[in-house]
Amino acid sequence: MTIFLTTHYMEEAERLADRVAIIDHGRIIADGTVEELKKLVGSDVVYLKAENGAECFETDLGNCVVLPDGRIRIDVSNASEAIPKIFEAAERKGIKILEIAYHRPTLNDVFLHLTGREIRGEGGNLMKGITRARIRR
Amino acid sequence: MRAFEIMVYRQVKRFLRARSRVAGMIINPLVWLTFFGIGWSRAFRDTSIFGGVDYLTYLSPGIFAMTVFNQSFVSGISVIWDREFGFLKEVLVAPASRKETIAGRIFGDSAVATLQGAIILSLTLFIAKIDIFGVILALGWISSCCRLLQLRSEHCSKNEKHGGLSDDDGSRDASIDFLSGAIYPISFMPSWMKVLALVNPLTYAVEASRVLLTGASGIFPLHQSLLILLVLTAVMLYTAMVSFERSTGMYPNKHRIV
Amino acid sequence: MYAIEVENLVKKFGDFEAVKGVSFKVKKGEIFAFLGPNGAGKTTTVHILTTLLKPTSGKAIVAGYDVVKDAKEVRKRIGIVFQDPSVDRDLTAYENMLVHGGVYGLKGRELKEKVEELLKFVELWEFRNKLVKYFSGGMQRRLEIARSLLHHPEVLFLDEPTLGLDPQTRAHVWSYIEAMKESRK
Ligand SMILES: Nc1ncnc2c1ncn2[C@@H]1O[C@H](COP(=O)(O)OP(=O)(O)OP(=O)(O)O)[C@@H](O)[C@H]1O
Ligand SMILES: [Mg+2]
Numbered sequence: 001m002t003i004f005l006t007t008h009y010m011e012e013a014e015r016l017a018d019r020v021a022i023i024d025h026g027r028i029i030a031d032g033t034v035e036e037l038k039k040l041v042g043s044d045v046v047y048l049k050a051e052n053g054a055e056c057f058e059t060d061l062g063n064c065v066v067l068p069d070g071r072i073r074i075d076v077s078n079a080s081e082a083i084p085k086i087f088e089a090a091e092r093k094g095i096k097i098l099e100i101a102y103h104r105p106t107l108n109d110v111f112l113h114l115t116g117r118e119i120r121g122e123g124g125n126l127m128k129g130i131t132r133a134r135i136r137r
Numbered sequence: 138m139r140a141f142e143i144m145v146y147r148q149v150k151r152f153l154r155a156r157s158r159v160a161g162m163i164i165n166p167l168v169w170l171t172f173f174g175i176g177w178s179r180a181f182r183d184t185s186i187f188g189g190v191d192y193l194t195y196l197s198p199g200i201f202a203m204t205v206f207n208q209s210f211v212s213g214i215s216v217i218w219d220r221e222f223g224f225l226k227e228v229l230v231a232p233a234s235r236k237e238t239i240a241g242r243i244f245g246d247s248a249v250a251t252l253q254g255a256i257i258l259s260l261t262l263f264i265a266k267i268d269i270f271g272v273i274l275a276l277g278w279i280s281s282c283c284r285l286l287q288l289r290s291e292h293c294s295k296n297e298k299h300g301g302l303s304d305d306d307g308s309r310d311a312s313i314d315f316l317s318g319a320i321y322p323i324s325f326m327p328s329w330m331k332v333l334a335l336v337n338p339l340t341y342a343v344e345a346s347r348v349l350l351t352g353a354s355g356i357f358p359l360h361q362s363l364l365i366l367l368v369l370t371a372v373m374l375y376t377a378m379v380s381f382e383r384s385t386g387m388y389p390n391k392h393r394i395v
Numbered sequence: 396m397y398a399i400e401v402e403n404l405v406k407k408f409g410d411f412e413a414v415k416g417v418s419f420k421v422k423k424g425e426i427f428a429f430l431g432p433n434g435a436g437k438t439t440t441v442h443i444l445t446t447l448l449k450p451t452s453g454k455a456i457v458a459g460y461d462v463v464k465d466a467k468e469v470r471k472r473i474g475i476v477f478q479d480p481s482v483d484r485d486l487t488a489y490e491n492m493l494v495h496g497g498v499y500g501l502k503g504r505e506l507k508e509k510v511e512e513l514l515k516f517v518e519l520w521e522f523r524n525k526l527v528k529y530f531s532g533g534m535q536r537r538l539e540i541a542r543s544l545l546h547h548p549e550v551l552f553l554d555e556p557t558l559g560l561d562p563q564t565r566a567h568v569w570s571y572i573e574a575m576k577e578s579r580k
Contacts, residue, residue: 001575002398002421004444005553006429006437006478012557012565016572017428019421026415026436107430119432143497151485154526226481230445231498232470238498392408394449394466 008119010107022111029114034107041105041113044079046086048072049099057093061085071099079104140233141241148245162207166200166257170264174200186322188353197261198347199319205254206313206339258350317343323356341366397456398423398550399444404453406439413439416453426576438478441554445475458549474548476539478555484528488519488538491527492545499546513541517571533564540571551575 007013013020014034021031030037043062049071050057056064061082062075076082079102090097111119153159170193178192187195228238314320316330317339323331334340344355344362355362399421406414414436421427429437442448444457446466455462458472483491492510496502501509514520517537527535536556543551556572557565 001548002423002550003426003553003572003576004399004421004429004441004550005426005572006431006441006555007557008430008432008435008437008555009557009565010430012569013428013430015569016426016576018425020428020430021419023417023429023431023435023437023440025434026413026417026439028417028419031419111430111432117432119430139500139502140498143494146497147483147486147490147494150490151483154485224481224483226447226477227495228498229447230470230473230475232467233498233500392449394446394463 010111010119014107020107022107022114024111024115030110037107037110038105041109043075043077044082044102044104046074046076046079046082046100046102048074048086048097048101050090051096051098057089057095060089138237140231140238141244144238144241145245145248148242149249152249162204162253163256166204167260169200170197170261175264186325188322188347188355190351190353193264194351195322195347195353196320197264198350199317199343201254201257201261201350202317202339202342202346203314203319204257205250206342313337313339316340318356319343338366338369341369396423397421398425398458399427400454400456401440401444402454404440404443404455405451406436406443406448407451414443414450426572438554441475441552445473445552446470472549473552474543474546474550475552476536476543476554476556478558480532480535480539482527482530482535482538482542485526487524487526488514488530489523491538492542495542496545501546509545513544516544516574517541531564533560533567536560536564536568537571540568544575 003016005012005016017034019031019033020037021028022037023029030040047067056066056072056074062077064072064074067073074082074086083100083102086100087097108119111117174193174196178196181187181192184191228235231238316334316337318334319339323334323340326334341357341362344357345359345366347353348355348359348362357365397420399419401420402418404414404417405412417436417440419427429435429440431437439448443450444455444462446462446469449463457469460468460472462469483494486494489510492514493506496506496510511520514523517540519534519537519541522530522534527538530538540553540556543553553572557568560568
């Protein structure tokens with residue numbers, strides 16, 4: 001069975017769909033797998049804080065910069081694969097990681113990138129959603 | 138024939154489901170017959186006013202026709218609610234023949250109205266002098282005519298009406314009942330009122346069932362009121378089909394795939 | 396190969412263009428999502444693909460048939476859960492299923508078995524004799540999903556299947572859709 005699904009919940013599209021078309025004002029503005037669409041806004045980003053100092057100790061995984069607040073930012077293609085490798089590298093070099101965080105682009109970022117708007121959050125549209133919700137009970 | 142059959146099932150099920158409505162639809166006419174009819178029949182001693190029958194006998198066919206007409210009205214309302222609640226979208230995306238589905242729905246509603254008429258008539262047999270042979274004819278004929286007449290009028294008025302109606306609301310303009318000769322003879326009406334009565338389709342249903350059921354002399358000969366009913370019904374059946382198709386679509390005709 | 400092929404689809408309502416030349420293809424067995432804000436044209440597209448609405452121009456092939464020229468063939472092969480509720484409120488869940496099956500020409504034992512299987516699938520079997528008007532929004536949605544599967548559609552359309560549902564119910568509906576993907580390939 002083939003399923004054609006419409007939604008304005010990005011979590012829904014991300015979780016269920018093999019392929020997503022983003023539609024706005026009657027036009028398809030992007031089309032592809034969730035991964036492909038996310039590539040449009042850039043890569044995953046890993047932020048970390050290391051003991052004694054800020055220095056890019058690992059550059060093989062992707063572009064690395066030290067932020068003004070002392071955190072290290074690494075752009076990686078896939079955060080969940082990169083994080084273990086970062087830990088390995090840190091251990092090899094005897095660096096202790098104090099904090100680690102990552103950000104992956106969401107489909108909402110993709111929509112924002114393509115249209116300059118959030119997929120939800122305009123007052124009027126929100127109201128419309130609420131009225132519909134009430135009708136469903 | 139499966140779609141036809143299942144639509145009849147649906148209409149009958151839905152009707153039987155609404156128990157309070159079913160009870161009301163049977164109790165109301167009986168209240169009229171008993172408390173209105175019996176009371177007045179003792180006041181009106183002169184049976185010549187009512188075409189040679191006592192008032193109760195005069196009233197019963199009127200109440201019968203009114204009941205069937207009213208039930209048809211409620212069915213008309215349910216068409217609107219189907220549209221509102223999206224059931225018709227279901228039908229429109231299904232491969233079943235639309236005409237068959239619509240016919241099943243109309244037939245189902247007619248069956249319901251006829252059943253109700255039958256109950257009223259069988260109870261009336263005990264209190265009024267009714268000709269049992271007229272019953273069968275009146276049932277089949279008058280019920281289906283009423284059904285179609287009402288279906289049509291519902292479609293004409295659907296837009297302004299549905300806003301104020303609650304789910305089970307079957308209320309409607311009572312003037313149609315008063316202007317039909319169901320309760321008092323048309324011959325006593327002032328002439329402006331008579332004109333209204335003559336354009337009221339219920340008048341002909343009341344007239345025909347009265348002659349059939351009681352043998353009372355009506356204001357028209359039987360064949361004339363039956364003929365008028367027949368013509369009206371044919372016209373209405375046609376317009377009902379057309380307006381049904383039109384009003385049940387989600388989009389205006391020019392946007393639809395047939 | 397493709398379950399849906401859409402080429403340059405346009406829909407105008409008067410002067411307003413709701414769909415402005417949309418093209419895409421969906422492979423058989425795939426879950427394809429249209430993601431977009433309110434008023435983007437999602438429902439309009441779904442209604443064209445499900446033969447409810449005539450396109451102004453362009454072409455749409457669903458399950459191998461043209462939605463305008465062979466609407467009836469398309470209708471035989473699709474199922475849909477509409478954005479707005481479309482259950483029969485005055486019937487029970489079970490009767491809703493029977494009526495839907497009947498409209499699709501199913502009957503007898505086959506229909507009854509299928510109804511039972513699907514009502515169990517969406518966990519409504521124990522509520523089968525309850526009137527649908529007393530169902531919560533989530534239960535109605537689950538019933539609509541079960542109903543849409545009754546006639547084995549080749550292509551299933553779900554128009555905002557979790558709109559207005561609470562997060563828990565939404566996750567619930569997602570798990571059904573995932574299960575459908577697994578078991579009904
Ligand atoms: N019958 C109609 N007549 C005129 N305009 C219409 C009609 N149906 C839809 N529209 C318009 O077309 C546009 C697209 O509507 P559509 O319902 O396809 O959007 P959607 O993506 O499904 O949005 P939602 O999230 O609100 O369901 C909207 O601007 C809407 O107002
Ligand atoms: Mg929509």
